[in-house]
Amino acid sequence: MRLDVVSIFPEYLAPLRQSLLGRAVADGRIQLEVHDLRRWATDRHRSVDDTPYGGGAGMVMRPDVWAAALDDVAPAGATVVVPTPAGHPFSQATAADLARREHLVFACGRYEGLDQRVVLDAARRVEVLELSIGDYVLAGGEVAALVVIEAVTRLLPGVLGNPESAVTDSFGEGSPGLLEHPAYTRPVEFRGLAVPPVLLSGNHAAIARWRRDESLRRTARRRPDLVARLDPATLDAADRAV
Numbered sequence: 001m002r003l004d005v006v007s008i009f010p011e012y013l014a015p016l017r018q019s020l021l022g023r024a025v026a027d028g029r030i031q032l033e034v035h036d037l038r039r040w041a042t043d044r045h046r047s048v049d050d051t052p053y054g055g056g057a058g059m060v061m062r063p064d065v066w067a068a069a070l071d072d073v074a075p076a077g078a079t080v081v082v083p084t085p086a087g088h089p090f091s092q093a094t095a096a097d098l099a100r101r102e103h104l105v106f107a108c109g110r111y112e113g114l115d116q117r118v119v120l121d122a123a124r125r126v127e128v129l130e131l132s133i134g135d136y137v138l139a140g141g142e143v144a145a146l147v148v149i150e151a152v153t154r155l156l157p158g159v160l161g162n163p164e165s166a167v168t169d170s171f172g173e174g175s176p177g178l179l180e181h182p183a184y185t186r187p188v189e190f191r192g193l194a195v196p197p198v199l200l201s202g203n204h205a206a207i208a209r210w211r212r213d214e215s216l217r218r219t220a221r222r223r224p225d226l227v228a229r230l231d232p233a234t235l236d237a238a239d240r241a242v
């Protein structure tokens with residue numbers, strides 16, 4: 001997979017060169033390039049924004065600068081991801097879809113966002129996905145891009161330390177729509193708090209059942225919205241778990 005990220009704050013993307021993803025980049029399993037949008041600015045002030053048509057607060061990112069950047073960075077066949085508060089909700093399913101693509105380009109804006117014609121123009125030649133990572137407001141697209149890139153690249157073979165995690169994690173394919181059960185490690189007692197005895201029993205069937213029940217119990221208590229989406233068989237077990 002190739003990743004290109006365009007931003008006026010390229011240093012915001014430095015975390016992409018850390019940890020497991022950083023190792024995948026260093027050994028060439030993932031190609032990563034971060035670009036400073038101001039490289040495509042045309043005036044001596046290297047301007048990338050302007051006042052909004054129709055008035056209103058804030059500034060809008062200029063279409064000419066962004067279009068020049070995407071013309072260079074997003075060839076035919078690339079998928080352009082535009083983080084925006086107005087985007088389609090980003091989900092594990094979307095992460096799995098993006099993980100199957102060869103080339104992702106992230107257009108990270110600031111201010112009040114990109115002139116909409118940037119999206120419309122790019123969509124004439126590549127797929128453009130406007131995505132939101134949640135119902136809260138960030139100051140720009142960089143953090144959202146970091147979230148999407150981590151969720152996507154951890155699904156790529158050889159990037160995640162333990163491939164099994166991608167299955168058993170919350171929202172993983174092995175437990176669609178269920179929150180993860182609680183986890184414990186040594187010591188067996190910590191500040192008067194014990195490990196649930198079933199986890200020490202060696203009874204794998206009982207451990208699996210306890211973990212499933214804990215996932216259902218957590219999901220029922222913390223995310224009733226997800227319970228509504230569970231299939232009937234899982235839902236019956238959720239009823240018994242609360």
Ligand SMILES: N#Cc1c(N)n[nH]c1-c1ccc2c(Cl)cn(Cc3cccnc3)c2c1
Nearest residue numbers: 083084109110132133134137138140141144
């Ligand atoms: N993805 C996502 C996402 C999210 N979940 N919250 N905020 C964002 C996000 C993503 C991209 C930008 C760009 Cl470009 C500018 N801003 C600031 C802003 C603030 C208020 C209204 N309009 C824009 C962004 C916020």
